[in-house]
Amino acid sequence: MMGRGRIMEGVRGLSSFLGSLELSFATISCSRTSTTMILNTRHDRLTRRIEKRIAEFTFHSYSLYILHYEVGQKFDAHYDYAKDECTIKERGQTIVTFLMYLSDVEEGGETVFPAANKCASSARWWKKLPIYGKDGLSIKPKMGDALLFWSMKPDGTLDHTTLHGVKSEDIKMRRDSLPHLSVEKIYDFNSNVCKPELSFSIPFISPIGGMRLRSSTKGKDSWVECISWEPRAFIYHNFLSEKECSQLINLAKPRMKRSLVSDQKSWKGLVSSHRTSTGRFLVKGQNQLVRRIEKRIAEFTFIPVENGEGLSILHYEVGQKFDPHYDYSRPESFNFKTLGQRIATLVMYLSDVKEGGATVFPAAKKCPVSKQCASSSRRWWKKLPEYGGEGLSVKPKMGDALLFWSLKPDSTLDPTSLHVIEGDKWVGVKLMHVKDLTQG
Numbered sequence: 001m002m003g004r005g006r007i008m009e010g011v012r013g014l015s016s017f018l019g020s021l022e023l024s025f026a027t028i029s030c031s032r033t034s035t036t037m038i039l040n041t042r043h044d045r046l047t048r049r050i051e052k053r054i055a056e057f058t059f060h061s062y063s064l065y066i067l068h069y070e071v072g073q074k075f076d077a078h079y080d081y082a083k084d085e086c087t088i089k090e091r092g093q094t095i096v097t098f099l100m101y102l103s104d105v106e107e108g109g110e111t112v113f114p115a116a117n118k119c120a121s122s123a124r125w126w127k128k129l130p131i132y133g134k135d136g137l138s139i140k141p142k143m144g145d146a147l148l149f150w151s152m153k154p155d156g157t158l159d160h161t162t163l164h165g166v167k168s169e170d171i172k173m174r175r176d177s178l179p180h181l182s183v184e185k186i187y188d189f190n191s192n193v194c195k196p197e198l199s200f201s202i203p204f205i206s207p208i209g210g211m212r213l214r215s216s217t218k219g220k221d222s223w224v225e226c227i228s229w230e231p232r233a234f235i236y237h238n239f240l241s242e243k244e245c246s247q248l249i250n251l252a253k254p255r256m257k258r259s260l261v262s263d264q265k266s267w268k269g270l271v272s273s274h275r276t277s278t279g280r281f282l283v284k285g286q287n288q289l290v291r292r293i294e295k296r297i298a299e300f301t302f303i304p305v306e307n308g309e310g311l312s313i314l315h316y317e318v319g320q321k322f323d324p325h326y327d328y329s330r331p332e333s334f335n336f337k338t339l340g341q342r343i344a345t346l347v348m349y350l351s352d353v354k355e356g357g358a359t360v361f362p363a364a365k366k367c368p369v370s371k372q373c374a375s376s377s378r379r380w381w382k383k384l385p386e387y388g389g390e391g392l393s394v395k396p397k398m399g400d401a402l403l404f405w406s407l408k409p410d411s412t413l414d415p416t417s418l419h420v421i422e423g424d425k426w427v428g429v430k431l432m433h434v435k436d437l438t439q440g
Contacts, residue, residue: 069109077114077165081151081158095152101141111147113137115163154303154343154434224300228392230365231417232405235394236300239401240293245350247289249426252280252313279314297346297430301403306436312429313350316357326406326418340435344405349396350426357396357425361404363418364392396425 069075081094099111116137139147153159222238240248256278285291290311298305347359394402406417 075165077112077163079151079158079160079163081162093152096148096150099147099149101143101145101147103141104143105141110138110140111164112139113149113161113164115161117161150302154307156434227394228361228364228404231361231414232408233361233364233392233394234403236401236403237397238399239296239300240348240350240399242398244289244293245348245398245426248293248311248313248348248428249350251282251287251289252315255280256313256315277314277316279312282311282313284308284310293348293428294430301344301346301432303344303432304436306438307433309431309433309437312431314427314429316425316427318356318424326413339437340433341407342431343407343434344403344432346401346403346430346432348401348428348430349398350428351396352398353396353425358393359396359402360394361392361416361418363416365416396427 080097114136149162149164151159151162222236225235225237227233227235257280258278282290284294284305293311294305294308297303297308404417406414408414
């Protein structure tokens with residue numbers, strides 16, 4: 001049964017969406033005039049199916065809110081993250097909101113972000129939005145679409161540009177549509193788990209199976225596949241075109257040098273038998289090709305370009321290798337103190353191989369590792385080039401990219417991200433950090 005939407009009493013700007021069943025001091029307010037119904041997890045088959053789908057996209061789960069805005073109803077500008085200590089202590093911090101539009105409208109009913117900054121990375125589609133400008137963002141509802149926005153930045157700080165509201169004074173309904181309905185799903189992190197020295201890694205949006213993305217290569221759809229939960233690992237199929245792969249190799253070939261390992265105390269490069277490949281670092285944004293690929297990486301991983309190291313082009317000949325290692329840094333290391341923690345790695349395969357050359361995760365847990373994974377991953381698990389009870393092996397395919405996270409969603413180091421690289425192949429590697437590397 002739908003009831004009047006409520007807010008948390010005494011919290012300026014509103015810390016989170018709360019219903020009457022959630023906390024005793026949620027109160028009726030003129031700043032929120034919609035009606036609401038909370039669907040508890042496992043409410044029915046439909047709810048379970050949608051819950052599962054959202055979990056596969058975001059890794060987290062929470063009750064669904066069904067919201068109804070009639071003409072003249074609204075939700076004033078507010079933040080979804082918590083500000084008061086009571087809520088943070090009891091519920092943890094809110095990091096992301098997933099808003100699903102259940103109806104169409106001809107006019108009005110937008111979700112508005114008045115403090116949003118001009119979009120710098122998505123110029124291809126920016127001007128297609130119904131309302132846009134140098135500052136501020138307005139998103140018009142479209143039945144079946146979903147809006148995902150993060151309340152926190154990659155470094156764990158609160159993002160004040162997520163201030164948003166819903167106004168429906170000018171809603172004009174389609175004759176064949178429902179009243180303006182939306183579903184919201186909010187995800188929390190336990191604040192006691194988020195350690196300041198590590199921050200946390202943003203959970204990656206992970207479609208299972210064949211979720212299509214916008215095409216990044218001419219004539220081929222790019223799609224992402226989840227291949228593991230421990231570590232969190234995904235393959236972007238057709239991430240690069242064959243031409244882009246060749247261009248990256250040709251750009252690096254003239255100045256390839258022996259790859260080095262880093263001394264944990266001084267972070268100086270050392271020659272080691274543990275790493276025998278050759279490689280070259282490309283300067284960030286050094287030409288149009290590099291800028292285009294760096295921009296694509298940021299758009300697909302949700303990690304800003306500024307948080308990434310320069311691209312590293314590596315060549316492994318037959319017999320060359322990189323022994324088992326982690327990409328994350330120890331808190332006492334020089335790299336951690338100067339650049340902050342590494343949270344994710346993207347390995348782009350620039351060549352095909354007939355045999356061998358796999359990227360191996362010897363400590364990866366067998367999938368399925370949970371009921372969620374059991375029900376969503378069996379369809380594709382046996383299609384991997386190599387698999388077993390423990391460990392995971394990913395075979396290179398030109399144009400594909402492998403993304404894996406070195407940190408768990410709660411910011412703790414993920415030991416299952418231990419990996420080995422060997423065999424005859426060319427790869428491009430992008431290492432991404434918690435902090436903005438341009439800030440020094």
